[in-house]
Amino acid sequence: MNSRNVTNLRDVKSSSKLAVSDTDRLVDELRRRIVNNQMPPGSRIRESELAEEFSVSRSRVRDAFGILEERGLIERIPNKGAVVMRLEADSFLELFDVREVLEGLMVRLATQNTEPEYWDDLIELFGNDLEKAVAENDFNAYMSAIAEFRQSCINAAGSGTLRGLLDDIYDRVLSMTRRLMLVPGRASEGFRQHQEILQAMRSGDAELAEDLKRKNIRSARQWFLKYNDFLL
């Protein structure tokens, strides 16, 4: 967190244009590459390479590495260098556990803090068109819809603390989320679950929404467990 309060780096950057340092840019770009699997887990990253590519001094790269390390995206081994963190099955299960409670909290707060109409746009987004797209395996459309849902919820929840925690976790599970979507049946189930959650939110039932969101993550966890041989 930089010129920031309790919320984390990205928020402030997106809300206040100025003061994006070299380090911040580096962090952002490396984060992008990691979550897009352009730098797959286990990849070695050399400081000097990046310094040259981005035309910055090695110190900046070093600072960026420090932040990425603290976020759990890379691992630094003294005198050996940095490698993209490799997540094991255990870690994913742990992440599912914390996601269950945190995303549950997210939708509860979001529901409590908004008028029912706030959700109409999302309900429309999760309508027949998207259902068809999901049925036809258009995962990009589904992914961006999920992302929008997530973003709207975080904004509505209005907790910088929660946003910070969720953002950190999100980076670590994104690639897995995408792979999980490929498992036959998972996407359409997830779609339906999101519809149900949105209905609960629209009707203002925060407790129900929380419960449904938790069930949603728990079911994703089940699919992961069942297919983790293929997913990891």
Place this chain on the structure above:
Amino acid sequence: MNSRNVTNLRDVKSSSKLAVSDTDRLVDELRRRIVNNQMPPGSRIRESELAEEFSVSRSRVRDAFGILEERGLIERIPNKGAVVMRLEADSFLELFDVREVLEGLMVRLATQNTEPEYWDDLIELFGNDLEKAVAENDFNAYMSAIAEFRQSCINAAGSGTLRGLLDDIYDRVLSMTRRLMLVPGRASEGFRQHQEILQAMRSGDAELAEDLKRKNIRSARQWFLKYNDFLL
């Protein structure tokens, strides 16, 4: 999270003796000073001062600042320096919200992963002696008991991811926890709640334990709300 997997810095350091860098030591000491209010919120911290005091180069201090910043303990303002983060009432309420779900998860997992006997020591610790101590306002005894409870739960839960999140939050709320203890009635209520939670854990009822822990945090939140004029 450093030469470390998903867990965070402190864990690894405490489990593997070697490789405690200057930076790590600095982070630890500064963290201690901040949570003990030796450096109260709003305090300005100068890099060169610390560099001299610890006989390290300013770069190390800088690295440490980066980590503390990412953890939300200090705020860095470009070209102006670092100040200890000042938490507002809103932030505390946000922290209570996330604590509620995360500590709930903590006791649920802890209960699931242990044999009933695991909790006997803690149950004894939270016995008549401690009750008397609390009644006589011996807050140090109570604080360390709470800390032990917490640590046992985290260990039993066995999730590095969760531990990392809780540790981060802990640092930010410790000073508030201590102040809240001074409010007449809060300490003894908290004590009783912990006894109940321990009973639930001892009997293996994970769901109940989670529910009780959540109620525990929620009641702390209520007290905070009621007395925040005095607490902040």
Place this chain on the structure above:
DNA sequence: GAAAAATATATTGTTGACAATATTATCGGC
């Protein structure tokens, strides 16, 4: 020819010097 030792190379870790910026002190005008 294989294993061990010694050398060479590459990469990370650390530092102190310098540049950029903000804060404080000084001075002159009214």
Place this chain on the structure above:
DNA sequence: GCCGATAATATTGTCAACAATATATTTTTC
């Protein structure tokens, strides 16, 4: 005496050279 401009100081930000460490290569020895 007070306000604004300007200089002096202090503090953070950046960098490039050097040291320490690990890895790869070559040489030596049996």
